[in-house]
Every structure is written in C-alpha cells, then in structure tokens.
Amino acid sequence: MATPTSDSTPFLPDSRQAWIRLSLALIIGSLGSVGMWSVVVALPAVQADFAASRGAASLAFTLTMVGFGLGGVIAGRLTDRFGIVATIALATVLMSAGYLLASRSTALWQFNLIHVVIGAGSSATFGPLMAEASHWFERRRGIAVTVAATGSYIGGTLWPPIVSWGILTFGWRSTHISVGVVTTVLMLLMLAVLRAQMGTVTRRSHVNAPPPKVDLQLSNNTLTTLLFVAGIGCCVAMAMPQVHIVAYCGDLGYGVTRGAEMLSLMLAFGIISRVGSGFLADRIGGIRTLLVGSIAQGVALLFYLFFDSLASLYIISAMFGLFQGGIVPAYAIVIREAMPASQAATRVGIVILGTVGGMSLGGWMSGVIFDATGSYAAAFMNGLAWNALNVTIITALMLRARRRTAFAPGASVA
Known part of the structure; x- marks a missing residue:
C-alpha cells in the first residue's frame, strides 16, 4: 500500500508516487469525459421525445462545447488557486446536477441550455488535469500530460455503448439520472484517494513544481x-x-x-x-x-x-x-x-x-x-x-x- 505524501516527506517528480497520481488522473478523466459523449448518443431519443428537428436537438452538443470551452478557463483558474482536487470535486457536483436537471426537462430549450452546465463540469477533467499532471513529472512530463489527456478518448470508447444500452433499456431520462449518480460516486471516490496521495502541503502541487525550461523571450x-x-x-x-x-x-x-x-x-x-x-x-x-x-x-x-x-x-x-x-x-x-x-x-x-x-x-x-x-x-x-x-x-x-x-x-x- 502506497504511503501518502506527508508534510515531512517531500514529493519527488517522476517517482512511484507520481505514477500512482497519474493512474488516478486517467481514471478521473475517463469518468468525467461522459459529459462530452452522452449528448451525442441521446440525440435521437431526445429529438423523438420532444418532437423536434435534428438541428434543434443538435444544439445541445453545441452548448456542451460552449460550456466545455468556457468552463475550462474557469476551472483552470480555480485549479491554480485552490488545487485540482477541490476544483474537480466542484465540477463533479456541477455535472451531476446538470444530468439530474436534464432528466427533468419539460422542453427542448431547457435540455439544451442545461448542457452548458454539463460541459462546464466535464471540462475540469481535461485541460486542468493535463496541467496538473505536468507538475508531477519532469523527465517524463510529455507522457504524463498525454496519458492524462487520453482519458477523454477512453471515455469516448467506453461511455457511448453504456449510455446507448441504458437509453434502450430504461429511457434517456432514467439513464441521465443514473449517469449523474454513478459518475458522482465514482469520481468523488477517486478524488478522495488522490487527495490522500497528495497530502496536505502539496494539494496545490504547482508550488513545488519544476521551473520552466524554455525561454522564448515572449510575455x-x-x-x-x-x-x-x-x-x-x-x-x-x-x-x-x-x-x-x-x-x-x-x-x-x-x-x-x-x-x-x-x-x-x-x-x-x-x-x-x-x-x-x-x-x-x-x-x-x-x-x-x-x-x-x-x-x-x-x-x-x-x-x-x-x-x-x-x-x-x-x-x-x-x-x-x-x-x-x-x-x-x-x-x-x-x-x-x-x-x-x-x-x-x-x-x-x-x-x-x-x-x-x-x-x-x-x-x-x-x-x-x-x-x-x-x-x-x-x-x-x-x-x-x-x-x-x-x-x-x-x-x-x-x-x-x-x-x-x-x-x-x-x-x-x-
């Protein structure tokens, strides 16, 4: 069993502890990426339920992307200030609330608009997580960042068939509730393990991260x-x-x-x-x-x-x-x-x-x-x-x- 980083034991980049953190980050990224993929799978069922056009129903994906892009900037700022664990915990609750609210939508505009929230919640498990992983490594920083980013592709492989099965079996509303509950439980569990691995001093791991290595003479x-x-x-x-x-x-x-x-x-x-x-x-x-x-x-x-x-x-x-x-x-x-x-x-x-x-x-x-x-x-x-x-x-x-x-x-x- 790995010993969490304590106040008296400084964290070493590229160490075994770093690889444990990266493994957890990959799992968290795979779970959180559901916010990017579920809307694509649910599109036909939602379109039929609200008797809408394909273009009107597709707006949910566009608004998910809007939330993902803008949310990534906000989540990045929060990560730099408060740390990755607190930021993703907040984003997880936000994404879960989005799924629960989406399941109770009575009009298509409500369903579409709520996907801004889902996209914003999902964003914390991509860009900010890549940046965080870069602080844990120096010699293997490249592989660390790309492994953290791979969570979104793994999620894109695993989530669509799961969501599709849920929609065919239980309907899109029940599936959205299930996704919200399951991802919240699993992600908060993974975050609790990551928090234990990071200890109290290094939750904002950029504080002791290696300095930049390239000088382009640009602001x-x-x-x-x-x-x-x-x-x-x-x-x-x-x-x-x-x-x-x-x-x-x-x-x-x-x-x-x-x-x-x-x-x-x-x-x-x-x-x-x-x-x-x-x-x-x-x-x-x-x-x-x-x-x-x-x-x-x-x-x-x-x-x-x-x-x-x-x-x-x-x-x-x-x-x-x-x-x-x-x-x-x-x-x-x-x-x-x-x-x-x-x-x-x-x-x-x-x-x-x-x-x-x-x-x-x-x-x-x-x-x-x-x-x-x-x-x-x-x-x-x-x-x-x-x-x-x-x-x-x-x-x-x-x-x-x-x-x-x-x-x-x-x-x-x-």
Missing part, C-alpha cells in the same frame, strides 16, 4: 495568444474529417455505417497517437512535437483530396487519427515548458478554449462550404489553409527557441 500573454490562434487553426482543420466523415461516406455511396466505423478508427488510433506523442515530447520537446503533429495532420488532409475509395478512406482515417491525436496535449506541454507552473492550468484552459472554438467553427464552416459547392473538396482545402496557419505559428516559435539557444550567454556558435 506569457503573447505566447498564450499565439497558441490560442494556433489552436483555432489546427482544430478547424481537425474538425473536417471528424465532424463530416460520416456524411462524406454517405455522399460517396458507402453508407453512414462505414463512416461511423472510420470515425471510431480515428478515435482508436488517436489513443495511440496521444501516448506516442508524449514519448516524443520527452525526447524533442513540446514545440517540435506540436509541429510534427500539425504537419502530419496536413499530410493526411491532403490524402483525402486525392483518394476516395473505400479502402483508402479507412487507411487515411486511421492515419489521421494517428497523426492528430497528440496535437492538443502538446499545447499543454509547451505551456508547461515555457510558463510558470503557478499559471499553467489557467493558460492551458485558455488555449483549450481556442481548440474547442476551432472544432466548432470548423464543423460549421465545412458544412457551409459543402452547401455552397456541393462537394467536400473545397472544405478539405479550407482545412489545409487553417492547418498552414497553425504550422506557421509553431514554426516561428520553434525558430525563435533555436535562436535563443544559439545566442544565449555562453552558448557556442556552430
């Missing part, structure tokens, strides 16, 4: 703004296949089932990508890892333009998932490498807001372009343009970091 606000814009760019591009692959396969005559299989394939390979990018970041750094992922994502998008056979789409979708899964966690690694630990969760939350905005904008924009052109070809090209914006920003940061290394006092000039 924290400037760097945050650049990463925010870069996040929009990469996720507008990312949204094109993820949001529209099912419809795209339907248009090509392959059927929506094939498209759904390709989407699952993306998420499955995304798990591999997230963990693999962590190993890469520990060797070459967060900025270079982010650049590699962004360039690779652009290559996969380019393939979509030239190949549309069924077999090729399966292969390209697997490639896309393998290339893009590590991009979003890499932002958290860059922030932790270049900014003070005391601001990490807040800054990560702001950049994650940019990525969420990019996903929302990209999904909508691709649909508009398709309506205007009757084809997804222009939408893929639009994604490539936004991806190029991301690559340009990250390349500039990488070159700046290289110049700082080259001309730092005492550095040798090749």
Whole structure:
C-alpha cells in the first residue's frame, strides 16, 4: 500500500508516487469525459421525445462545447488557486446536477441550455488535469500530460455503448439520472484517494513544481495568444474529417455505417497517437512535437483530396487519427515548458478554449462550404489553409527557441 505524501516527506517528480497520481488522473478523466459523449448518443431519443428537428436537438452538443470551452478557463483558474482536487470535486457536483436537471426537462430549450452546465463540469477533467499532471513529472512530463489527456478518448470508447444500452433499456431520462449518480460516486471516490496521495502541503502541487525550461523571450500573454490562434487553426482543420466523415461516406455511396466505423478508427488510433506523442515530447520537446503533429495532420488532409475509395478512406482515417491525436496535449506541454507552473492550468484552459472554438467553427464552416459547392473538396482545402496557419505559428516559435539557444550567454556558435 502506497504511503501518502506527508508534510515531512517531500514529493519527488517522476517517482512511484507520481505514477500512482497519474493512474488516478486517467481514471478521473475517463469518468468525467461522459459529459462530452452522452449528448451525442441521446440525440435521437431526445429529438423523438420532444418532437423536434435534428438541428434543434443538435444544439445541445453545441452548448456542451460552449460550456466545455468556457468552463475550462474557469476551472483552470480555480485549479491554480485552490488545487485540482477541490476544483474537480466542484465540477463533479456541477455535472451531476446538470444530468439530474436534464432528466427533468419539460422542453427542448431547457435540455439544451442545461448542457452548458454539463460541459462546464466535464471540462475540469481535461485541460486542468493535463496541467496538473505536468507538475508531477519532469523527465517524463510529455507522457504524463498525454496519458492524462487520453482519458477523454477512453471515455469516448467506453461511455457511448453504456449510455446507448441504458437509453434502450430504461429511457434517456432514467439513464441521465443514473449517469449523474454513478459518475458522482465514482469520481468523488477517486478524488478522495488522490487527495490522500497528495497530502496536505502539496494539494496545490504547482508550488513545488519544476521551473520552466524554455525561454522564448515572449510575455506569457503573447505566447498564450499565439497558441490560442494556433489552436483555432489546427482544430478547424481537425474538425473536417471528424465532424463530416460520416456524411462524406454517405455522399460517396458507402453508407453512414462505414463512416461511423472510420470515425471510431480515428478515435482508436488517436489513443495511440496521444501516448506516442508524449514519448516524443520527452525526447524533442513540446514545440517540435506540436509541429510534427500539425504537419502530419496536413499530410493526411491532403490524402483525402486525392483518394476516395473505400479502402483508402479507412487507411487515411486511421492515419489521421494517428497523426492528430497528440496535437492538443502538446499545447499543454509547451505551456508547461515555457510558463510558470503557478499559471499553467489557467493558460492551458485558455488555449483549450481556442481548440474547442476551432472544432466548432470548423464543423460549421465545412458544412457551409459543402452547401455552397456541393462537394467536400473545397472544405478539405479550407482545412489545409487553417492547418498552414497553425504550422506557421509553431514554426516561428520553434525558430525563435533555436535562436535563443544559439545566442544565449555562453552558448557556442556552430
């Protein structure tokens, strides 16, 4: 049995204690991500119950994303000030209340609006948890951040079939109540164990976290703004296949089932990508890892333009998932490498807001372009343009970091 960190025993980064914390964070992230996935599964049942249009019922997902993005910034700020345990505990209660209120909705607008609360509650188990995990490691920081982020993909694999079974067996209202109760009990239990592992002094673990290792000679606000814009760019591009692959396969005559299989394939390979990018970041750094992922994502998008056979789409979708899964966690690694630990969760939350905005904008924009052109070809090209914006920003940061290394006092000039 592991001995919790006590006031007299300082916590050591990369220790066994750190790996125990990371394991708990992965479980908590997998549980909390239900707020992002349940709304997609419940959509048909809710639409039928309220006799609504598909567009009106789909607004619940949009508002979930709004709550997730804005909630991540607030949760990040609370984490920097009060610690991750208190923040996720509050978010858990908030998300649970959202599910219970959603189950009692008497009108679709109520159901949709309540999903802002559900999204906000879920957000604490993504960006802030990645930032927190970065404080527990130094040599293995990259893998720690990406493992913490992988909880959302694991949740995306496990929760949809569970929620679907519940809706078919008990109805969507009873299922929402069950999700709220079960996740509250399990998450609070995991948080209690994490709190015991962290002890009293290190609940705000950034206090004793290792300092930044990269100096870009940019203010924290400037760097945050650049990463925010870069996040929009990469996720507008990312949204094109993820949001529209099912419809795209339907248009090509392959059927929506094939498209759904390709989407699952993306998420499955995304798990591999997230963990693999962590190993890469520990060797070459967060900025270079982010650049590699962004360039690779652009290559996969380019393939979509030239190949549309069924077999090729399966292969390209697997490639896309393998290339893009590590991009979003890499932002958290860059922030932790270049900014003070005391601001990490807040800054990560702001950049994650940019990525969420990019996903929302990209999904909508691709649909508009398709309506205007009757084809997804222009939408893929639009994604490539936004991806190029991301690559340009990250390349500039990488070159700046290289110049700082080259001309730092005492550095040798090749």
